[in-house]
Amino acid sequence: MTLIAPSSLLHGRPCRTLIAALLGASLTASASPATAQQKPDDPPPGSSPETPPDRGDVSVPRGGAGAIIKAPTEAPAPPPQGKPTMPRPKNYAPPPYPPEAEKQGIEGAVTLQLDVDKEGHVAKAVVVEGAGHGFDEAAIGAAQKLDFEPARRGDGTPFAARILYRYAFSLKVAEPSPEAAKAAVVRESLSGRVLAGGEAAIVGATVTVDGKELRTGEDGAFVVDDVGPGKHRVIVSSPGFEPLAVEEDVAAGERTEVIYRLVERGGGLEVTVRGARPPREVVKRTLEKREIERIPGTNGDALRSIQNLPGVARPPSIAGLLIVRGSAPQDTQTFIDGTPVPLIYHFGGLSSVVPTELLEKIDFYPGNFSTQYGRVQGGIVDAGLRSPKDDGKYHGMVQVDLIDARALAEGPIPLLKGWHFTAAGRRSYVDAWLGPLLTASGAGVTQAPVYYDYQFLAETRPTPTSKFRVGFFGSDDALELIVKKPSANEPGISGNVGLHTAFMRVQARYENQIDDKNSVRGVLAIGKDNIDFGLGAFYFQLAVYSLTGRLEWAHKITKGLTLDVGADVFSGPANVNLRLPAAPRPGEPSGGPFSTRPPVEVSQSVTNAAPAGYIELEIAPTPRARIVPGLRVDYTNQTDRVDVSPRANGRFDILQGFPRTTAKAGIGLFHQPPQFQESAPNFGTPGLKSNRAIHYALGAEQELTRHIEVSLEGFYKQLDNLVVGQLSPSGGGSTQYANVGKGYVVGTEVLLKYKPDDRFFGWVAYTLSRSARVDRPGEDERLYNFDQTHILTVLGSYKLGDGWEVGARFRLVSGNLITPNVCNASDAGCSATRTNSLFYAPSNTYTAIPTAQPFSERLPLFHQLDIRLDKRWKFKAWQLSAYLDVQNVYNHANAEGLAYSFNYTARQYVNGLPLLPSIGLRGDF
C-alpha cells in the first residue's frame, strides 16, 4: 500500500482569503484530502517522493476557520500508455471541519476504504482508520460526493476498484495580524491544473512561473501565490508531452485560474484554455483550437468557425460576410493582432486570410465591447497570432485540400540570438478547376480566380518581462474573365470582368510589464489596401495607404482598481477612381437597367485622419464583482467632429467556485463614421455625422457541471443618425446622404456548451432576434436586410479512438429576407394577372415592380447537416492527418434567393450548395 497525498483543489482560494480577511478571521482550520490508493492485484503506481510545490506557507481561511493545503508527499509519473490506471478523483469538495473539534482545537486524519465502480462513482466508503470527534462522519460525507475517473485496464476498459483515501484535518492557530490580513487581500495568485486531455491530470508536471519551478500534485493542480499583477511567463513540461509556453496576465488583486492541456509528443497542436479571469466585456467568446479545427462544414478554418457562435447570422450562400447581431457586415471590424484589416475571408468565404495554425486565439465581441475598440457599431473580431515556438527546434506543417494548400515553418533565427520566426503561406487551387469550368460555360478566362496570403513573424524577448515582434502579412484575391454573352438583365454590360482585392501590413508590437503596477503595450502598422473592380467600361479603383497604431498603458492605482489609458489612430491617404452608374438608394426599387444610365465618374484623393483616445477603469470592489466604466473620444476628418462614447460593463459572481453563477450587464455608446463613398467630397455628402448606436446587454452564466456551462444574454441596440442616401433636393437623379435613418436590434442569445474533454466537445447555440430600420423620416419600419429571427446551431465532435474523430453540425435558421417581384401563389390576395413588370425599350428588358415592401418576404427555413471525419496517424518524428468534410449531407435544397421568368410572371427558388464533400491532408513535424 502506498499513500499518495495530493494537493487539494485550490480553485477559489484567494477569494476565500479575501472574504476571511475582510471578516477579520482569527482562527483558521483546514481539511485537506489525501488519497491512499490500493490496487487490488497489481502493485501501486510509482511512489517516489516529489518536491512539493513551492507555495510558501499558504494559509487559506475558510469562513471563520481556514484550511492548510497539504503539499503532495508523492507524485507518481503518469502511467505509461497501455498500463492499467487507478481511479483518479475528478472533483473535490473539502469536508466541513467538525465544529466541536475546531472549538476544542483538535486535529485528526481519517483513512477511508472506497469502492469505486466502473462509472467512477463511490459505491461504498468505510472508515479504515478513524479519528473520532466528528472527523469520520465528515470524511465519509465528503467522500460520497467524490467522482472518479475509473480504474482502467491496459486496453482502456474500466473496472471496479477498491482504494484507500485519506483526509487530514488540521488547524492553523496563528491569528493573522491586520497587516497580514491586508497583505492576504492584495495577493495575486496563479493556480490551475495541468491535464493530458479532458480531466486526465498530469501528476508531477513541471510548471515554471517567471523562472520559479514547482510540480503539479495528484490531480494535476498547482498554485503560485504572490505572483504580482501583470504578465508572467509560464512554461509547463512533462516527460512524453510537448512543452507548453504561455503568458498569463494576472489582474491586480485577483486570482487567475487556468487549465493547461499538454499534447502528447506528435499529438497535434497545443491548446490553452484561459481560466477564470473575468473579461472586460459582457460577452467575449473564445474558441479553442480543437473546436476550431474540428467543426464540420468549416474545413477547419478558424475564422469561419465564428459563424457557429450565438449572435452571428448565417450569411447568404457563398458570401463571405460577417453579420453580427443584425448589423450590416461593414459594422463589424476585424483585426489581426490588433491591427485593422479590410477583409477577413477570401473569395466568397472559402477560407480566411489567416491560417488557423498561426492563430493563438480569436476574440469575438458581438457587442458592448471595451473602449479600446471604436469606429464601428456592430461587433469586433480580433484574431491574435501566436508566438513562434521557442524550444530551439524547427517545426513545420503542410496541408493540402481541394481548395488550397498551405505551409508553415518556425524556429530560431540563425545568427540572431533570442529571435524566433514563423513563416506561413497559402495559395488556392480554385483556378485549376473553376477556370476550365468557366471557359466551358462560354466565359473566356484571362486570369483564373486565385487567392493567396502570407505571414512572417519574428519575435524576441529583450527582457524577461517584455516582448517585441515584427510582422509582415497580407492577402490577395484576383480574377478576370472575358464575358462574351451579355447579361439578360444588364445587356449593356459586356466585356472583361475583373476583381482584385489585396491588403498588406508591416507591423511592430511591443509589450512590457514594467513593474508590479505598470505595463505598456503598443502596436504600429503601415499598410496598403487595394480594391480594383472592372466590368466592361465601368471600373472602381481604390487604394488606401494606412498608418494605424495603438498604445495602451495599464496602471494599478490600488487594490482592485486599475487604470487603462490608451490611444489609437488611423490615418493615411486614399485614392479613388471610378466610373459607375449611379447606385440605387436604400429601399429604392429598380428604375430599370442601370447600365444604360449616364455613369458617374470620379477621380479623387483624400487623406483620412482619425485619432482616438480612451480611458477605462477596472474596478474590483470584491473578487466577485468587476465594473469597467470607460470613455472613448474619437475624431475623424470625415465628419470633422468629435464623438464621445461613454461605456460601462459589469460582472458579478453570484456564486463563486463551482458551480459558478455570474450575472453581467453593460451599456455603451458607439459611433461609426460614414463610409468613404457617403462622405467624401464630389462623391458623397460632406458634413455628415457618425452613425450612432447605444448597446444594452444583460446576461448570466451558469456552470452546470465541470464540463457544461450555459450562458444567456439579452441585448438591445438602439440605432440613430444612420447615414442613408436619399434623393437630392436640388433635383436631378443625384443622391444626397443624410443622418436620417433609425433602427433597433433586439434579441436573446443562449449558448449551452460542453467544454472539450479527451473525447467530446460540442455546443448548442440559439439566437432569437429582430433587426429593423426606418430609412427616412415618415417611412414605415421595415426588417433590415440581414435580419434572421431564429438561428440554431448544434454541433459536436467525438474521438472514436485510434486517431479517428467524427463530428456533425446541424443548423436551423430562418430564411433570408428578399423583396418579392412576383407574389407567392399560396399567399392570400396574390393576383395572377397583376402587372409585375414594365418592358424597358432601350434594352428590351423588363423592370420589376415589387409586389411588397423591401425585404418583406422570408425565404423558407434553412436547415443543413454537415459531418466531418478525421483520422490521424502518428509516426516517430511527425504525424499525418486526413479529413473528410461533407456539407449538406442529406442534400437539402435550401432556398437562397428567387429566380423569375424574363417578364416576371413566374418565380422559383434558387437553391444553395448541394451535397458537397471535401477532403484534406496535413503533415506536422
Next chain:
Amino acid sequence: MGAAKGNETGARARRWRRAPLAVAGIGLLLGPAMASGCQPGFDPPSKVAGLRILAVQADKPYANAGESVTFEMTYTDGLDPANPRNVQIAWIGGCFDPPGDLYYGCYAQLGKQLASASSVKPGQPPPPELEGVLGMGPKFTTKLPADLVARRPAPDQGSRYGTAFVFFMACAGKLGPAPATSEGRAGSFPIACFDETGRQLGADSFVPGYTQIYAFEDERTNANPVITGITYDGNELPDDVTQAPTLKACPLTDDERRIQGCSKKQAEQACQTYALRVEVPTDVAEIDPQSKSREGGELREVVWVDYYVDGGELSADVALLSEASTGYNDDHSVTWLPPDAPGVYAVWAVVHDNRGGTSVTRRFVRVE
C-alpha cells in the same frame, strides 16, 4: 482471455467506425447525382408565345431640348397565330425629369394628365396641355421642353442632362383602370387590360412599358444602329415571306425540349440546327464621348442583339456585337432548333446600343 477480449473490443470499435465511413462513402459517390436535379426552367425571352413588344425605336435616341421625338413600336401576338387578336396600342408622354430619374416618379404627373384626358369629350381635339402626351397606334410623337436640361442642376462632372419618359402599352383587349393589388415602394401600374367580359388579362395579352430619352447640354447625338440583314448558315434570309427558305422540322415537342438536368435529351444531336446571325457593319458602335477607359482612352458604345422567334428554340437570347474597348465581336451567331410543327415562322433581330439606340428587322423561314 484478455487478449481475446481486447480483440473483440477492437473488432467492435472497427465495426462501429464502419457506419460513418460507409455513410460518407455513399454520400461521396451519390452526391453529384443527387445534386444535379432535373428541374425545368422558364421559357426563354426569345420565345414568342403571347403578345410581345419587340422594339420601340426613337428616331432620336439622344435628342436636344425643345425637339420632337417620334417613337415606333414593333409588336407581335404569338398566342394563337391562327386567330389573330385586335391589339390596342396606347402612349402616355409628358413626364420630364421625375424625382430620382425613376419611372415611378412619373406616376404623380401621369395622374394629373389622365384626369385631364378623361374630361375630353369624344370628337373634340385634346387641350394643348395634352398635345404630345396621349396617343394611340404604333407611332407616337412628343416634344421635349426647351428647358429640359437647363432646369436641372449641373453635375459635379460630365455634361448636364435632362430626361423624358414615355409610357406605352399593347393590349389584346380593352384598356381600363387597374384594380388595386399588393404593391411595394414602386407602386403599381395604374392601367390594365380586360377582355370583352371584363376579365383582367395577364402578361400574354397585356404588355406595358416605358422608354427614356436623354438630352445633353453639349447636344451630343446618337444614331440608331444599322442592320443589314439576317443570315442562316451563311445564307441571307429574304424579307419577303414568299421567298422564305424551307428548313427541316425537329420532331421533339416543346415539353421534351424543356427537360433539363440529368435526363435531358440531346436535341441538338437529334435534329438539324441552323446558325442564325444578324448582319451589322463592323463599325456599328459609335464613339461614346462620355466614356473613357481607366487609362483615358476612347471607348465605343456597347452594342448587342436580342433575337426572337415564334417557333423553335434558340441557343441564346442575346449576343454581343461590339464591346466598349475591344470593339466589334464577330462571334455573335446563335443556333436555332426548328419547331416540330410545319409552318412559316418569323425571326426578329433587335439591335441596341447602350445609349438608347434601337433597330429591328424581321425575316421568315418555312419549316417542313
